[in-house]
Amino acid sequence: MPWGWLRALKHADGTRFLADGLSRYGYLPNPKSPLALPVGFTVSAGARPYVGMTCAACHTRQLDVGGDSYRIDGGPALVDFQAFLTDIDDSVIAALASDAAFLDFATQVYGHAPSDREITELRADAASWSARTHLIISLSLSGLTGTSAWGVGRADAVQMIFNRLTGLGIGTPPNHVIAGNIQKADAPVRYPFLWNAPWETKTQWMAFAPNGNDISAMLRNMGQDIGVFSDFFPNKDTLLINYWPPNGNSMNVGNLNQIEGLVKQMDKPKWPWAYDKGLASAGRKIHLGKGECSGCHGDPGQAVRTLHTTQVFAVGTDTRQFRLLTRPAESGVIDGDLLFLSRLKPTDTALNVFTHAVGNTYLQSFFHGPSPAATLGFAADLAAPQRDLVVQRSMDLVDQASAANAPGYEARRLEGVWAAAPYLHNGSVATLADLLEPAANRAPDFLVGPEFDPKSVGLAKSQPRFSSRTVTTLDCGNPVSGNSRCGHEYPRKKPLTGPEKAALLEYLKTL
Numbered sequence: 001m002p003w004g005w006l007r008a009l010k011h012a013d014g015t016r017f018l019a020d021g022l023s024r025y026g027y028l029p030n031p032k033s034p035l036a037l038p039v040g041f042t043v044s045a046g047a048r049p050y051v052g053m054t055c056a057a058c059h060t061r062q063l064d065v066g067g068d069s070y071r072i073d074g075g076p077a078l079v080d081f082q083a084f085l086t087d088i089d090d091s092v093i094a095a096l097a098s099d100a101a102f103l104d105f106a107t108q109v110y111g112h113a114p115s116d117r118e119i120t121e122l123r124a125d126a127a128s129w130s131a132r133t134h135l136i137i138s139l140s141l142s143g144l145t146g147t148s149a150w151g152v153g154r155a156d157a158v159q160m161i162f163n164r165l166t167g168l169g170i171g172t173p174p175n176h177v178i179a180g181n182i183q184k185a186d187a188p189v190r191y192p193f194l195w196n197a198p199w200e201t202k203t204q205w206m207a208f209a210p211n212g213n214d215i216s217a218m219l220r221n222m223g224q225d226i227g228v229f230s231d232f233f234p235n236k237d238t239l240l241i242n243y244w245p246p247n248g249n250s251m252n253v254g255n256l257n258q259i260e261g262l263v264k265q266m267d268k269p270k271w272p273w274a275y276d277k278g279l280a281s282a283g284r285k286i287h288l289g290k291g292e293c294s295g296c297h298g299d300p301g302q303a304v305r306t307l308h309t310t311q312v313f314a315v316g317t318d319t320r321q322f323r324l325l326t327r328p329a330e331s332g333v334i335d336g337d338l339l340f341l342s343r344l345k346p347t348d349t350a351l352n353v354f355t356h357a358v359g360n361t362y363l364q365s366f367f368h369g370p371s372p373a374a375t376l377g378f379a380a381d382l383a384a385p386q387r388d389l390v391v392q393r394s395m396d397l398v399d400q401a402s403a404a405n406a407p408g409y410e411a412r413r414l415e416g417v418w419a420a421a422p423y424l425h426n427g428s429v430a431t432l433a434d435l436l437e438p439a440a441n442r443a444p445d446f447l448v449g450p451e452f453d454p455k456s457v458g459l460a461k462s463q464p465r466f467s468s469r470t471v472t473t474l475d476c477g478n479p480v481s482g483n484s485r486c487g488h489e490y491p492r493k494k495p496l497t498g499p500e501k502a503a504l505l506e507y508l509k510t511l
Contacts, residue, residue, distance in 0.1 A: 001088075001129060003035075003049040008108030009091040017091055026079035026152055026466070028062050028071070040077075053228055055259060058155070058191050061419060063452040064465075065273075072419045074194035074266045078448055080469075082141055082150035082188075089137040092130045096123070132177070136163055139182040147483045148186055152448040152469050154427050156185035158204065158324050161227035162350040165357055169232045170332035176233050181329045181350070187321040187482050190427035193420045195266045196413040200310040205425040206321055207312045207410040208351065214260065215362070221256045222358040234334055234357065241337050243361040253365045268416035271509045273454050283507025286500055292491045293504075296411035300511050314408035317487030318426050320480045322407040329353050415511045421458035422448065428473040428485040431458025432508055436501045439486045445472050457505055 009017035018036075021029055027038035035043055040057025044050045061075025095105040106114040106122050114122070140156075140163050150156065167182035189205050203209045203220055210216050226232050231250035234243045243249065287293045287300075296313050329350040331337070337344045337356045344356050409425050423429040430446040433456035448471055449463030463469065476486040496504065 001051060002109075002125075003043045003051040004109045005092075005105075005126070006051050008105050009088070009095065010105075011087070011091060012094060017087070022084070025081070025084045026077065027057065027084075028060060028077075055194070055224075055263075058157075059194050061193075062450045063419065064450040065452050065454060069450070070272060072269045074263070075269065075416075075419050076153060076191035076193055078153045078450060080150070080152050081155045082144065085137050086141060089130075089134050092126060093134065096126060096130060102126075132168055132175070135177065135179060136160075136167055136182055139163070139167075139179065140185040144184070144186055147472050147474060147481070150185075150188040151471055152466070153422065154188035154190055156188045156321075157224075157227060158206070158321070159183065159185040159187060161223050162324065162327070162329065162354060164229060165223075165226050165232065166329040166332070166350055166353055169226070170234060170334050170353070170357070172333060173233075173235070178330050178332050181332075183327060187324065188427075189321060189425050190420075190422060192412070193416060194263055195268045195416055198260065198264045200410070200413060202310060202312065202410050205409050206325065207408070208325060214257070217260045218253070218256060218362050219355075219358045221260060222251060222361055223354060225251050225256065226358075232357075232361075234361075236333050241334050241360065243357065243364050244367075249361070251361070251365075268511070269419045271418060275509045276506050279503050279506040280510050281507075283503035283505065286496070286504045287507055292493075293414070297414045298411075300413070300415055310410055310412060312408040313411050315488045315490075316479070317409060317424055318428070318479055318482060318484040319407045320482040321425070325349070325351055414508065417511060418457050418509050421452075422446070422471070423458070424485070424488060426482060426484075427471070428483060429458075430471075431456040432505055433457060433501070435488065436496065436504065438489055439476060442473075442485050444475070444485070445470055447471075454509075457509060 007016075007018060011017060021027070021036055022038050022041070023029065027040065030037060030039045030041075033041075037043070037051070038057075039060050040054050042052060042054055044052070056073075058077045058079065058081070059074050060077055061072040062078075063070045063072065095101050102123060103114075103119070105126075106119050109122060110118060140160060144150065163182045163185065167178055169176055171178040192205070197203060198211070198217065200211055201207075203211045203216075209220055209223075211220070231248060233245060233248035234241055235245050235248065236242070296311065296315075298310065327350050328347055331344045331346055331348055331353055334353070334356060335344055335346050337360060339356045339359045342352070342356070344352060418432065421431060423432065423435045429435045429442055431453060434442045446459060447461065447463040447466065448459060448469045449466035451460035451463050451465075452458070453460040472483070473485040474481050474483045476484060478484060479486055
């Protein structure tokens with residue numbers, strides 16, 4: 001939204017929306033921000049600056065231990081994005097609710113007593129913005145309370161991307177809306193850590209997106225760009241579907257390439273405290289042998305940045321997210337779109353609509369994008385064998401799910417896993433110590449916040465800053481609830497003893 005709007009917004013109690021720097025949602029203070037915005041928020045240049053979010057808003061972690069704070073670049077953020085979106089929506093609606101409220105809002109936006117013309121223009125802009133925003137927020141998030149709420153550290157980002165693309169972007173002009181394509185975003189998952197992302201076979205927990213070179217990376221990044229509300233309004237002319245109409249696509253291909261390059265440079269965090277080297281050595285043997293860990297997650301001794309070794313496994317964890325792969329959507333103005341040998345149907349899966357949209361947007365960016373030359377940056381990567389799609393050890397998700405008779409998730413590399421609590425794809429397990437226990441022994445409720453427990457490796461039981469942020473998980477009675485703490489019970493052949501668990505936990509601190 002325009003930067004002046006966010007500065008002017010108020011909560012229902014009259015306090016400024018930005019009064020606490022958004023820390024109430026868990027966003028981290030950024031001492032280098034000239035505008036006192038938190039980490040991951042930025043303001044564009046130009047006559048009418050806009051405020052938006054970057055990757056860092058959802059992928060920066062802070063750990064607090066003994067009064068000291070540690071920032072983890074690329075770590076999963078502990079933020080309440082659902083509350084943030086809902087409050088933004090409510091605050092704009094409140095500003096539009098009465099002449100007095102809007103006059104106060106307009107005065108703050110303009111910095112002076114506005115004229116009638118200024119008020120009329122601003123009200124029209126704000127009403128248009130609010131109509132689209134309220135539509136997607138209300139249809140996606142209303143009713144998500146209790147165990148169905150996203151809460152702190154989780155988001156149903158895939159559904160929100162599908163909703164933004166199919167619900168607000170591919171309808172007929174002038175509003176481009178297909179309200180029936182917007183569905184409940186009720187399968188939240190934990191934000192993934194990023195330092196291994198460019199080097200894994202797949203991305204996203206469901207492993208539906210191929211990875212391995214910059215073509216795949218650009219498709220991933222374009223989808224994320226759409227998901228955080230870029231302008232994206234394709235249209236159909238007499239010859240083809242145009243994904244770069246004038247003023248209808250705000251993606252910056254060059255910037256997306258630069259961001260991907262920065263993610264490639266991101267290294268795993270290093271455990272900053274003391275650990276028992278002898279115990280960790282014993283834990284490594286368990287990881288490689290009896291523990292069955294390396295069979296799924298790979299050997300951390302391998303060069304993670306030269307081999308794509310991640311695979312997909314069904315390990316009994318909650319499968320609610322997999323409904324997204326088959327959810328239908330109207331194709332709208334891109335009906336009939338051709339991508340290689342695939343043509344979109346009038347009603348297709350949202351995943352196919354997404355694939356066509358980002359695939360052809362990328363192809364057309366060579367001719368219509370804001371920085372066509374920047375798209376050529378993938379050539380050097382394609383030349384290296386480890387970056388070639390042909391040699392990826394990629395496992396097809398449908399075949400894997402069929403073989404296991406259950407949907408499977410990506411078994412991510414474990415480097416830096418100690419800094420990524422809570423665990424499992426849906427953030428249902430508070431510590432690595434809990435994850436080494438049978439599901440029946442895992443804590444059903446825990447607090448979420450930055451306080452870190454180095455002994456159990458994960459969220460501390462006490463969270464003074466966020467004492468009200470309790471996560472309530474569910475048992476194995478409903479493994480498609482989105483909140484089940486079931487699954488990932490290893491080793492299956494012979495349970496680990498207490499000393500073996502302690503050794504394995506010590507080893508995980510070193511990764």
